[in-house]
Amino acid sequence: MKKIILTAAILVSSLTVKIASAQISLNINIGSQPAWGPVGYDHVDYYYLPDIDSYYDINAHQYVYFDNNVWVHGAMLPPRFGNYDVYRSYKVVVNERNPWVRNDVYKRKYASYRGRHDQVVIRDSHDEKYRNHYVERKTVRRVDVVKHDNRGHGHDDHDHGRGHRD
Numbered sequence: 001m002k003k004i005i006l007t008a009a010i011l012v013s014s015l016t017v018k019i020a021s022a023q024i025s026l027n028i029n030i031g032s033q034p035a036w037g038p039v040g041y042d043h044v045d046y047y048y049l050p051d052i053d054s055y056y057d058i059n060a061h062q063y064v065y066f067d068n069n070v071w072v073h074g075a076m077l078p079p080r081f082g083n084y085d086v087y088r089s090y091k092v093v094v095n096e097r098n099p100w101v102r103n104d105v106y107k108r109k110y111a112s113y114r115g116r117h118d119q120v121v122i123r124d125s126h127d128e129k130y131r132n133h134y135v136e137r138k139t140v141r142r143v144d145v146v147k148h149d150n151r152g153h154g155h156d157d158h159d160h161g162r163g164h165r166d
Helices: 002-032 099-109 128-142
Strands: 046-049 054-057 062-067 070-074 092-094 146-148 154-156
Touching (some): 046 099, 092 099
């Protein structure tokens, strides 16, 4: 009888741990999405950025763009995308490993999204599930860290993207 109770207790506790870890994983992914990401997604691996035919890797916090015949991964976009506004441009959620390998498919499929500016981003959402995201962002903005380059010019490094902030 003791063995049956002990076995049942272990089984119940292992199920509880699996459920808890799934919930934690979901919350971590939501929190890692940048404020300029589109609303309505609980899981995102990449954003395809049709305006610049590039990607943003959510987990690595890096852009993936084509440069000199290779796909480059970097924390910032190159200067040629200096006028690109991540808050106003359209983002397509892609949950596929290494989507740039099939870039021709995404480029063709989402060509009509180029130039669209009608997507609601997390920063502008009033959805309750993003409430903590806003509180954290607002706190971070008050204590923004400014990095200085060797010429004394400062720039901030929040939101992992180029674009204006209101």
